Amino acid sequence: MTKKTKSFEALAKELLTKEQIERANFNAQIRYQMMTEVANKIKKEMEENKIGFNDLVKYMGTSPTQVNKILNGNANITIESLAKICSVFDLEPHIIFRKPRQ
Numbered sequence: 001m002t003k004k005t006k007s008f009e010a011l012a013k014e015l016l017t018k019e020q021i022e023r024a025n026f027n028a029q030i031r032y033q034m035m036t037e038v039a040n041k042i043k044k045e046m047e048e049n050k051i052g053f054n055d056l057v058k059y060m061g062t063s064p065t066q067v068n069k070i071l072n073g074n075a076n077i078t079i080e081s082l083a084k085i086c087s088v089f090d091l092e093p094h095i096i097f098r099k100p101r102q
Contacts, residue, residue, distance in 0.1 A: 026100075032073070038082070039073040045089040059088045 057067045069075035
């Protein structure tokens with residue numbers, strides 16, 4: 001007897017409410033947007049300050065793999081890493097929370 005496997009979407013619809021699915025999708029969009037914005041800002045600062053990849057690795061005191069993930073928008077970046085990045089580029093962070101545009 002073969003066992004049918006359900007797709008993730010089918011399983012999610014079966015186990016979660018529509019509101020829970022929408023909230024999870026919204027969360028994923030926010031995470032992607034934030035990671036992309038951070039990565040783009042770092043790349044811009046690197047270019048403007050003539051700081052290369054290896055220099056950033058050294059200044060942050062982290063692995064090349066982690067810096068690569070950050071620059072590609074694939075890292076779950078910590079507050080500590082954000083603080084190091086701000087320090088490297090002499091930046092002051094500003095965080096703004098606002099309602100999404102309708």
